[in-house]
Amino acid sequence: MPTANCDGSTGASLPSLLLSSGGWRPEWGRTQAGGMSQPSGMGPPWNQERSPEGRLPTEPGGRWSTVRGVLIAGLLFSVLLGFSVLLVYVFRSCGPSPCRTPACWDLLARYLASGNTSVAPCTDFFSFACGKAKGTDYSFQALAKENTDRLRKILETPDSWHLGSGEEKAFQFYKSCMDTGAIEAAGAAPLKHVIEEIDQPEFDVPLKQEQEQKIYAQIVREYLAYLYQLGTLLGGDPTKVQEHAFLSISITSQLFHFVKPLEQRRAQGKLFHMVTIDQLQGETPSSASFPQSYPPQPLCPSSKEMAPAIDWLSCLQATFTPMSLSPSQLLMVHDLEYLKNMSQLVEEQLSKHRDFLQSHMILGLVRTLSPALDSKFQEAHRSLIQKLGELTERPAMPARPRWMKCVEETGAFFEPTLAALFVREAFSPSTRSAAMELFTAIKDALLSRLRRIPWMDEKTRKEAQNRVTQLQVKMGAPEWVLEPSLARQEYKDIQLGPNYLQSFLSCVRSLRARIVQSFLPSFLYHRWQVSPWGVNAYYSISDHVVVFPAGLLQPPFFHPGYPRAVNFGAAGSIMAHELLHIFHQLLLPRGCPACDTRALQGALLCLKRHYAAIPLPSGTSFNESQTFLENAADVGGLAIALQAYSKRLLWHRGETVLPNLDLSPQQLFFRSYAQAMCREPGTQEPHDPHSPPTLRVHGPLSNTPAFARHFHCPRGALMNPSSRCQLW
Numbered sequence: 001m002p003t004a005n006c007d008g009s010t011g012a013s014l015p016s017l018l019l020s021s022g023g024w025r026p027e028w029g030r031t032q033a034g035g036m037s038q039p040s041g042m043g044p045p046w047n048q049e050r051s052p053e054g055r056l057p058t059e060p061g062g063r064w065s066t067v068r069g070v071l072i073a074g075l076l077f078s079v080l081l082g083f084s085v086l087l088v089y090v091f092r093s094c095g096p097s098p099c100r101t102p103a104c105w106d107l108l109a110r111y112l113a114s115g116n117t118s119v120a121p122c123t124d125f126f127s128f129a130c131g132k133a134k135g136t137d138y139s140f141q142a143l144a145k146e147n148t149d150r151l152r153k154i155l156e157t158p159d160s161w162h163l164g165s166g167e168e169k170a171f172q173f174y175k176s177c178m179d180t181g182a183i184e185a186a187g188a189a190p191l192k193h194v195i196e197e198i199d200q201p202e203f204d205v206p207l208k209q210e211q212e213q214k215i216y217a218q219i220v221r222e223y224l225a226y227l228y229q230l231g232t233l234l235g236g237d238p239t240k241v242q243e244h245a246f247l248s249i250s251i252t253s254q255l256f257h258f259v260k261p262l263e264q265r266r267a268q269g270k271l272f273h274m275v276t277i278d279q280l281q282g283e284t285p286s287s288a289s290f291p292q293s294y295p296p297q298p299l300c301p302s303s304k305e306m307a308p309a310i311d312w313l314s315c316l317q318a319t320f321t322p323m324s325l326s327p328s329q330l331l332m333v334h335d336l337e338y339l340k341n342m343s344q345l346v347e348e349q350l351s352k353h354r355d356f357l358q359s360h361m362i363l364g365l366v367r368t369l370s371p372a373l374d375s376k377f378q379e380a381h382r383s384l385i386q387k388l389g390e391l392t393e394r395p396a397m398p399a400r401p402r403w404m405k406c407v408e409e410t411g412a413f414f415e416p417t418l419a420a421l422f423v424r425e426a427f428s429p430s431t432r433s434a435a436m437e438l439f440t441a442i443k444d445a446l447l448s449r450l451r452r453i454p455w456m457d458e459k460t461r462k463e464a465q466n467r468v469t470q471l472q473v474k475m476g477a478p479e480w481v482l483e484p485s486l487a488r489q490e491y492k493d494i495q496l497g498p499n500y501l502q503s504f505l506s507c508v509r510s511l512r513a514r515i516v517q518s519f520l521p522s523f524l525y526h527r528w529q530v531s532p533w534g535v536n537a538y539y540s541i542s543d544h545v546v547v548f549p550a551g552l553l554q555p556p557f558f559h560p561g562y563p564r565a566v567n568f569g570a571a572g573s574i575m576a577h578e579l580l581h582i583f584h585q586l587l588l589p590r591g592c593p594a595c596d597t598r599a600l601q602g603a604l605l606c607l608k609r610h611y612a613a614i615p616l617p618s619g620t621s622f623n624e625s626q627t628f629l630e631n632a633a634d635v636g637g638l639a640i641a642l643q644a645y646s647k648r649l650l651w652h653r654g655e656t657v658l659p660n661l662d663l664s665p666q667q668l669f670f671r672s673y674a675q676a677m678c679r680e681p682g683t684q685e686p687h688d689p690h691s692p693p694t695l696r697v698h699g700p701l702s703n704t705p706a707f708a709r710h711f712h713c714p715r716g717a718l719m720n721p722s723s724r725c726q727l728w
Contacts, residue, residue, distance in 0.1 A: 096563075098659035103561045108658045110556050111671065114678050122713035122720065126697040129671055130678035138679040139556065140535050147422075147533040147551045151407050154421050166491050167421070170414035173507065176500045177406035183500050184374050188234055190501040191373060195362055215391050222391070224249050226384040230366045231359075233376055247353060248360040251345070258341040265335065273336045275306075277313050278327035280339070282306035307343035309350070320516050321509075371405065372504040411531060413507035416481040416490050419532040426533075427476045427550035434560040435475055435553045438567055442575045443468060445644035449728060455599035460592055467582055472543070476550040477532035480525050490514060537574055539581040546578050557676055563656040565665045568645035569672030576644075577637030580728060584629050587727075606725035607632060607703075611691070613721070614698050627691045631699060634691075636728030638673055638700040645669055666710040670701060 098104075116131025161168035176182070224245055231241030265271055317325050333339060349357040366373075370381040382399075389396050411418050450456070450464050494510045496503045518527045526543045530536050533551035540547070555562075558571035586592040587604065608624065611631055649655060655665050663671055679693035690696060701707045701719060708720035716722060 096655045096657045096665050099561070099563055099656040100659060101561045103555060103559045104563070104656075104658055107556055107559075107562065107566065108661060111658065111661065111675060114675065115671075121711050122708070122717040125670075125674060125701055125719055126677075126694045129674035129697065130693070139676050141679075143551070143554060143557070144535045147426075147535065147554070148404060148407055150426060151411060151418060151422060151533060152403055154418070154425060155407065155410060166414060166417035169491050169494055169496060170410055170417045172496055173413065173503055174406055174410040176496070176503055177409060178402065179500070180375070180402065186499050186501075187374055188377075190499045191366065191369065191377075192234065194369075194501065194505065195365070218391055219388065220249055220253070222384060222387045223252070226367075226380060227363050229380045230363055230377070233380070234362075234366070244356055244359040245363070247356040248363050251349065251357070251360050254345055255342060258338045258345075260335060260337065270336075271334070273333045275331055275333055275336070276327065277316065277325065277329050277331060280307055280312050280331065280333070281327075282308035307339040309343040309346040319512070321513050323516050323520065369501065369504075371409075372501050409504075409507075411533070413494075413511055414491070415531055416478075419477040419481045422533045423477045423482065423550050426554060431553070431560055432476055434567075435548070435558060435571070436473075438558070438572055439473060439475075439548070439575050441568075441644040441648060442572050442640060443471075443579065445640045445647065446576065446579055449640055449643060453728065454726075455596045455603060456592075457594045457596065460586070460594055464583060464586075467544070468579065470544065471579075471582070472526075472545045474526060474528070474545055474547045475553070476548075478525055478528050481532070537578045539578050544582075546575075548575065548578075563658065563665065563668060564648060564652075565645065565655070565657070565668040566672040568641050568648070569669040570676040572641035572644060573637045573673050574676065575637075576640035577633045579640075580633040580636045584633075587629060587632060603725055603727040604628075604632075606723075607635065607727055610703060610721070610725050611695060611699050614695055614702070614718070616692060616694060620692050620694070622692055622695075626687075626689055630690045631695070632727055634696055635700045635703050635725070638704060639728060641673070642669065642704065642706060664710060666706065670704075670707050670710070673697075674701070 111129075114132050115129050116127050119127040119131055121128040155171060155174045159167075159171075161171065227245035227248055228238075228241055231245060232238060236244075262271075313325060313327060316329075316331075346357065366377070367381065370377045386396055388394075447465055447468055450461055450468070453461070456464065491510065493506075493513065495506045517523060526540065526545050526547075528547060528549075529538055529540070530547065530549050531551070532549050534549045535552045537546070537548045537552055539545070552558075552574070553571060556566075556570065557574065558567050586595065587600075592600065608628065611624070649665065657663060657665055657668055661668070661671075674697045677693050677696040691699065698718065702721055703724050705724065707713070708717075711719070713720035
């Protein structure tokens, strides 16, 4: 194996160093190339050839041989001692140097603020790395807030933009959103004007299916009070408002009972139906149903069984502008029975209580638009959410400052423009180049690892390697948003003013049209599922693309000036994790028929048992079957990132560490991985596919022999179990 010199270049091994010194060679006395022999006296006595004249006299008892042996031994000892001293000097003076850049000092402060070094790392590494992390100290959440702060600074920095440009419209919209004085002064007047213009306002079903029956009446009362408050804010007569609010709740309740659970529809083979618009309108006698399998099974409902109460062509055309629809347009309907029942309910209400139905839709519209209205409407909605949270025992959402809401809305409506500004501010070409270099190292490590997976057959192995090779990677932001001419086309249909509500609605219509446009065949780019300042990476199965937004490749996960251990341990592990999503199908039952099923199932069972043996904090629970695929990606992602980092250490010079942290490069790698997973225990969403944070740290690290070796964990400790698993 090559060794590293002080400057980090590949050096020679001990024998070659001694050979090149000119003073000692393993084979003395042999003839060199070109016929030149070694000088006499350079070899041991048994290999020297001398003329009689050149021989020294031999003293009795082999005295001369003894002296020569002592001299040679002394010489060898001196050489070895000197070389040992040289090695000690080299390794002491050429070890990892501390990184003292501002970026590294900031990272050190983060690590010291979240870690608890009084905890033994071999016993509880999560507490060692994340023991002081509370609330927004959660790494991903904290990074998301920092990115939002950066967007705010961009939007609040004065600049001169071309009139009508995307930048100018984005800044104007943000400014009008922050102008609460003008919004309060306008009151409900802009909303009343909108209600008069809208023919088909949207409304939603506020009651969710999972609500328990015992609190149903209380929930209804809270909604009734909320709708009454909305009606009075619009200037309605209190008596009529009460009656209309009660009927609106009745309509909502009936719609709620029309909804069939997904499990029930799946059991009935009615996950979705394919019908045309005119069939949905009830103008033709048949439709086709595509349940869970093909070929399609025909349905023959009569026209009365469809949904004729709604003008579907007009509604869908307005919704899917700029797509052009016709009566023969095929639709995928997820719950045809719901639409039939809704149509029948609408017909009944139109014949008996037409004004009540109109009020129901208006109240639904007001609830939807409340974020764009004055503080009275917003406070009413906030109060409703708080009371519903108390009834359902859900944690209350903290109040957010106005600027945060305005930044989010501006980002949603003007994403292409803000993406370009954010990338220019936070993701320079040099940063992108460094991130791509890291990704390439991770991808190469995965390709190397695929060659050694024991449960893969050769055909599956080659297919897996081809999938990795053919993968597209997107970093930073979509390519097209960085082209000003293309981004400028996005906002031609946005008209700002005369008040914030009108601007808000114009932006909503423009955004909806852009979303529809992105689904059309003419849209040639991958449709990103996250904003460029978001912190979530993902793999798209349909496009075979992996996406790493600029917002993720930021401190504390990545920085070109960080020690490589940090970038590989944090961002590198995330990259490897996403790459392994390519192969999730292989881990599912019957997902890889040609593989060594016994070996694969053994590795999967081993991993399940490994996670089950790790203790959890009291009160922490999770669904093991729901998190298994993510656990596999966590374990494999860490292993791949470590392999890539170890290779980089071997062949590249100039490794650094964080100052005053007393961690070796390898220890810093593991610390950085854990830092990315820091999160306050017990703050997990019920349907989160990931394991609790303690498991995301202890599961992969305890399965890694190198961790126990570098932290000197005794055998049998939590982080050094007696057995480990190898899936990837």
